[in-house]
Amino acid sequence: MIEAHLRRLRARHSISDAEEAAIRAAIGEIRDFPARGTLVEAGEEMSHSMLLLKGLICRYKDLSDGQRQITQVHVPGDFPDLHSFTLKKLDHSIMTLTPTRIAFVPHANLNVITERYPHLTRVYWFSTNLDAAIHREWELSLGRRTALGRCAHLLAEFRFRLEVVGLATKNGYDLPISQIDLSECLGLTPVHVNRSLRRLREDGIVTFRTGRVVIHDLARLEEAGEFDPAYLYPVAVPI
Amino acid sequence: MIEAHLRRLRARHSISDAEEAAIRAAIGEIRDFPARGTLVEAGEEMSHSMLLLKGLICRYKDLSDGQRQITQVHVPGDFPDLHSFTLKKLDHSIMTLTPTRIAFVPHANLNVITERYPHLTRVYWFSTNLDAAIHREWELSLGRRTALGRCAHLLAEFRFRLEVVGLATKNGYDLPISQIDLSECLGLTPVHVNRSLRRLREDGIVTFRTGRVVIHDLARLEEAGEFDPAYLYPVAVPI
DNA sequence: CGCGTTTTTGAATTTAATCAAAGAATGTGG
């Protein structure tokens, strides 16, 4: 059930049996949610964090004219609002992109972890710092990459993150979201995303269609987006 | 010496005498650095974190063609690379923008804090989560705000963060950096930043000149940037 | 004072947004 999460943690750190037991003990209710539903509104007071078991969700912020910026997309195994444990009120909203299954982890249980399991606390701290590293890479995309580069980079990032939890190969992965969703990640209009994707397709690099990403040439995809996975910390780091 | 840092922490959380002592005990060497110098190169292995006592520094990432995106600017009292405690290798570089004074905090000492001071650990975890919240707001700026809105928002954010540590008033603050630096924060060219700043000045909102920001109309500045300080967590949150 | 950097401005170009509308896919209720 939380296998994807453990796999994600163990990709970077060693987790002892006692720590795994502590994680399992911290988990409360498990619930399913339909696609495109609000999970948390910005400013809401949180008393639990959510562990994503299945599906895709995103965090986003809106401007007053309705323009939306998705600040991060989460894949199974992620702990999308672990930061609410210390922030309490979130500065952003969270919604499902696809049907999802979520495990709720009460903050009281996370507090027990910080009191009794310093190493596991550091591992979870690392996890929120990894989220911040992804934010920084997106800042680079939004601020400096071209439309084509942004699209390529995002598709490469998703592939890499999904592969860590066994949901992608070198050749492709399921991504059942719309080009509108992509445009809200990329700071572009849906029309321009569509044109950029056409270009990537016509150049024989990648095809995104009907909820699936088919990669024709991974090397060229990563090159087009200047994707370097170092910011995703793929290597184990003892802490 | 670390008064700005304590002030910043205590703006949000209560710090006990024992915790303050633990912070002071964790501090190692203190050094001064000139303006525009590299403090850390991306990918470098870190064994300490840096506490900014005086001056301004930034974190940034470059593309291969030399384009630079500054992902965050740090003000006195900030712990700019506290995240290196868990990440070890940084995904970005760090440089000084102005002459600075920095206190080095060995990771070994931070480790002691996580083993012995769970509450202080949560406070520092909060601190890195606050950094991530700033990243998200910058993603919104870079992805969706207009050039004018980005400039206004950034100047409003700097004012707010500097006021927390007593370095800004409602009327202005020192900001001894160039328009080129601003353009690297904002994902714009220096030329366009210059034009946006002229517009803000001619509209009687704010003047940025010779290292100083003079605010003519704070309400209109924050309105122009749709600045809402909620993401900076100005209110105390018990954790 | 003189040199290098930064700021400022103008003109031309490029990129991406906007507007508009036709097709394709998806989901729903009958």
Next chain:
DNA sequence: CCACATTCTTTGATTAAATTCAAAAACGCG
């Protein structure tokens, strides 16, 4: 299972925003 409605994708034409190129003016430092 089909018909219809809705949403999403795709394309073309036009407009707007920001970049690029160029050069002069101002500033800051040694």
